[in-house]
Amino acid sequence: MKYLVLIPLALFAAPLAAQNQDLGEPMQEGQAVETIEEEGGLTGSVSFEGNLDDLGIAIPAFATDRDVATPANANGTAALGVELARVITSNLRNNGLFKPTGPDSLPTPAFANITSPNWATWSTRGAEMLVHGYVRARSDNRLTVGCYLYDMALQDRLVAEGWVVAPADWRRAAHKCADLVYSRLTGESPFFDSRIAYIAETGPKDNRTKRLAIMDSDGANHRFITTGRSTALTPRYSPDYRQLVYLSYVDGNPRIYVYDIGTGRQTLVTQSDNPTFAPRWSPDGRYILYSMAVGGNTDIYRVSASGGRSERLTDAPGIDIGGSFSPDGSKIVFESDRSGSQQIYVMDADGSNQRRLSFFGGRSATPEWSPRGDQIAFTHIAGDFNVAVMNPSGRGFRKLTRGWQDEAPTWAPNGRIIQFFRTERNSGRTSLWQVDLTGENERKLPTPVDASDPAWGPILP
Amino acid sequence: MNTRIATAAVLSSALALAACQKKAPEELPPPPEDVTTTTPTTTTPAGPTVGSMEHFLAAVGQMNTVVYFDTDRYNIDAEDSAKLQRQAQYFSQYPSVTFTIEGHTDERGTREYNLALGERRANAAKNYLVSVGIPASRIRTVSYGKERPVALGSNESAWAQNRRAATVTIN
Numbered sequence: 001m002k003y004l005v006l007i008p009l010a011l012f013a014a015p016l017a018a019q020n021q022d023l024g025e026p027m028q029e030g031q032a033v034e035t036i037e038e039e040g041g042l043t044g045s046v047s048f049e050g051n052l053d054d055l056g057i058a059i060p061a062f063a064t065d066r067d068v069a070t071p072a073n074a075n076g077t078a079a080l081g082v083e084l085a086r087v088i089t090s091n092l093r094n095n096g097l098f099k100p101t102g103p104d105s106l107p108t109p110a111f112a113n114i115t116s117p118n119w120a121t122w123s124t125r126g127a128e129m130l131v132h133g134y135v136r137a138r139s140d141n142r143l144t145v146g147c148y149l150y151d152m153a154l155q156d157r158l159v160a161e162g163w164v165v166a167p168a169d170w171r172r173a174a175h176k177c178a179d180l181v182y183s184r185l186t187g188e189s190p191f192f193d194s195r196i197a198y199i200a201e202t203g204p205k206d207n208r209t210k211r212l213a214i215m216d217s218d219g220a221n222h223r224f225i226t227t228g229r230s231t232a233l234t235p236r237y238s239p240d241y242r243q244l245v246y247l248s249y250v251d252g253n254p255r256i257y258v259y260d261i262g263t264g265r266q267t268l269v270t271q272s273d274n275p276t277f278a279p280r281w282s283p284d285g286r287y288i289l290y291s292m293a294v295g296g297n298t299d300i301y302r303v304s305a306s307g308g309r310s311e312r313l314t315d316a317p318g319i320d321i322g323g324s325f326s327p328d329g330s331k332i333v334f335e336s337d338r339s340g341s342q343q344i345y346v347m348d349a350d351g352s353n354q355r356r357l358s359f360f361g362g363r364s365a366t367p368e369w370s371p372r373g374d375q376i377a378f379t380h381i382a383g384d385f386n387v388a389v390m391n392p393s394g395r396g397f398r399k400l401t402r403g404w405q406d407e408a409p410t411w412a413p414n415g416r417i418i419q420f421f422r423t424e425r426n427s428g429r430t431s432l433w434q435v436d437l438t439g440e441n442e443r444k445l446p447t448p449v450d451a452s453d454p455a456w457g458p459i460l461p
Numbered sequence: 462m463n464t465r466i467a468t469a470a471v472l473s474s475a476l477a478l479a480a481c482q483k484k485a486p487e488e489l490p491p492p493p494e495d496v497t498t499t500t501p502t503t504t505t506p507a508g509p510t511v512g513s514m515e516h517f518l519a520a521v522g523q524m525n526t527v528v529y530f531d532t533d534r535y536n537i538d539a540e541d542s543a544k545l546q547r548q549a550q551y552f553s554q555y556p557s558v559t560f561t562i563e564g565h566t567d568e569r570g571t572r573e574y575n576l577a578l579g580e581r582r583a584n585a586a587k588n589y590l591v592s593v594g595i596p597a598s599r600i601r602t603v604s605y606g607k608e609r610p611v612a613l614g615s616n617e618s619a620w621a622q623n624r625r626a627a628t629v630t631i632n
Contacts, residue, residue: 428568
């Protein structure tokens with residue numbers, strides 16, 4: 001065993017089974033969600049003028065045509081209708097967007113009223129908007145969920161959409177309804193129907209167990225991917241959610257692996273005996289960026305996601321690390337200490353035209369390009385560590401958080417919300433947080449154990 | 462005991478050098494002593510196995526197995542080189558022993574950068590040992606970044622103890 005660990009060549013002769021030793025049971029891939037036309041579709045314009053966080057939205061239980069058994073809820077489709085409305089309510093409330101009122105303090109509408117609300121029932125409740133919906137069990141065991149948004153002042157339908165989902169995916173229908181309401185009322189792109197990969201942490205500060213884990217954007221459907229026998233760090237979902245790249249010490253060295261969620265298999269990102277760090281996907285999923293240390297000097301490399309030869313993109317002496325593509329894939333923003341301290345640089349996707357972006361005092365690290373392309377989030381280090389944003393020309397610096405150590409921002413799919421992790425002084429405990437672009441709405445995300453390195457994926461396919 | 466005295470002599474001269482020079486010495490340090498004539502007959506046959514961590518610690522002393530770095534730095538200063546020379550003597554004396562240098566950082570850095578910085582520190586220590594004649598093939602490096610602190614506080618003293626390259630033998 002001694003020589004297996006010590007001789008680099010032997011590491012690569014290690015069988016696949018050894019590489020997989022830290023993985024739990026393989027997962028089932030999620031099913032596709034089918035969108036269906038709802039009667040009416042898009043109609044009027046929104047009557048409400050004012051701050052969206054003052055906008056009252058009533059979200060009563062979704063109705064069902066027949067209360068029947070469903071694998072999605074032990075108590076049948078009527079109970080599932082209540083759960084759907086609860087998920088939508090907490091989606092909207094937890095993001096500080098509106099003033100939603102959920103099914104637990106509202107009457108339940110009849111199935112027939114979903115497409116033609118009983119206005120008198122709702123007009124006394126002070127809500128400007130009304131969400132109605134239904135759930136119906138299909139003969140093939142799947143569920144049809146319809147979602148309707150009404151403007152109370154206009155007494156008119158603003159938007160309607162429906163989806164056919166597998167019973168296990170019922171929460172996705174609720175997220176899609178929350179996304180529909182959010183998008184219609186704000187004009188922004190959706191973000192609730194998405195997932196987050198992160199690192200779950202347990203144990204004392206000098207002996208932390210760090211496991212790869214995934215969950216829905218609201219914390220539901222939580223799963224551990226690795227068992228925790230070896231340290232896992234810095235995951236990223238592929239844009240199609242079929243793979244995860246992450247760092248694992250499974251063979252004793254820090255190396256980047258590509259984990260296939262469907263098959264449960266994983267492979268090294270590159271066949272090299274050098275340590276590799278900081279993996280990132282290109283927006284189209286065709287390339288993976290990673291950083292590799294050779295003789296203590298770290299550079300950024302690009303490799304096709306299907307394997308093959310790596311191309312080195314940076315060659316400055318020092319540490320060049322990370323890298324985040326612009327949404328169109330033409331540019332990469334990255335971190336380098338070539339000036340003497342960590343700063344943010346930008347280059348063309350082939351490594352040309354490298355130039356420094358950050359001139360804010362202190363150090364700037366972990367840049368992440370917004371999916372909208374208009375902002376770059378990063379960790380600003382000036383005494384404390386805080387999440388900040390700038391525009392892609394390096395101007396418009398704004399600090400969004402005030403923690404002692406906030407780092408590693410990741411963007412919501414719509415580029416309006418940022419998650420990051422916060423480390424507590426002395427105890428070393430970590431937790432996931434999110435903040436909107438105003439910096440005003442900050443909240444801690446619920447996770448089963450301590451958590452770091454959040455990576456928010458795109459809207460689910 | 463002869464080796465101990467020789468060691469002390471080398472150490473004290475190295476420390477004296479350190480005291481009068483701010484920068485790391487430009488010249489290469491003196492090559493390790495020729496130990497072929499003084500191969501020790503192990504004092505107690507039941508003692509630790511050659512190459513074990515216990516044996517290594519007993520031979521070079523705990524304090525000489527770890528070198529420390531300033532914030533964001535990875536240079537080997539005079540104090541570090543004295544420690545690494547002591548390590549080099551051991552590894553010259555026992556040419557079959559292979560070992561790992563673990564690079565670490567304090568918690569006040571971003572996670573990915575610290576992995577690269579820890580690697581750079583481990584490499585700096587490795588390069589020093591190679592420069593005094595230890596074959597690179599015997600030295601493995603691994604970075605743990607900020608993931609494995611030894612001092613648990615969030616203060617300058619704890620951070621100084623965590624910015625380190627620790628040499629460990631594997632057995």
